[in-house]
Amino acid sequence: MSQQNDPVVVLPPATQITRNWVERVLVGLKFCAPSNPSLIQDRVHYRVMDDDLDDAMTSLIEECEHLDQNSHIENTLMIFPDNMQHFYSFKLVADMARELMAEQGFSDQYQLELLHPHYRFRDSSAKNPINYIKRSPYPTLHLVRKSCLEYALLNFPEGSEDGGKKNRMLKRGEQGIAQMQCLAGEAWEAA
Known part of the structure; x- marks a missing residue:
């Protein structure tokens, strides 16, 4: 009996680095509890974007339509590896994208959701470890089904044991920053 091997899929570097970050940081540290089953069941779609803003907005609508047509996919990560490095400029792009989605x-x-290497929550210092929850290797727009968010809120409450561990780690100040930088670096280097 011959054994059939599945072909090896080679992912673009930005996709592999982002996937490693999702697995090791978001899922590994349980920052994003609903992602864990999604990753295990391959329910995340990754798309590497070019630099053109008009193309990005067109691609955003294509990804919404792709989610409409593929109910097994719960999340789409639109990755911008070569541009959009200025956080506040990318935040404006995200605002434009939300407006277009509404229209x-x-x-x-x-x-x-907006993910960015320089993400900074409002009213937090740049060095606050809590920012690392949304500090991705590349500027990224994260499309997620609202039904998945509702499920997560019902099944993974903020006050749960996992949430408590996350908050304790992030409140460790410099030690928390060092740990997050180490994990992020490992995820990026593993690609």
Whole structure:
């Protein structure tokens, strides 16, 4: 009996680095509890984007339509590896994307989150370890089904044991920053 081997899929570097970050940081540290089953069941779609803003907005709508047509996919990560490095400029792009989603009728089904290497929560210092929850290797727009978010809120409450561990680690100040930088670096180097 011959054994058939599945072909090896080679991912673009930006996709592999982002996937490693999702697995090791978001899922590994349980920052994003609903992602764990999604990753195990391959329910995340990764798309590497070019630098053109008009193309990005067109691609955003294509990805919303792709989610509409593929109910097994719960998340789409639109990765911008070569541009959009300025956090506040990328935040404006995310705002434009949300407006476009609303105009096109997708904002009821999908939520758009912003991930960025220099992410900074409002009213937090740049060195606050909590920022690392949304500090991705590359500027990234994260489309997620709202039904998945609702499930996560019901099944993974903020006060749960995992949430408590996460908050304790992130409140360790410099030690928390060092740990997050180490994990992020490992994820990026593993590609």
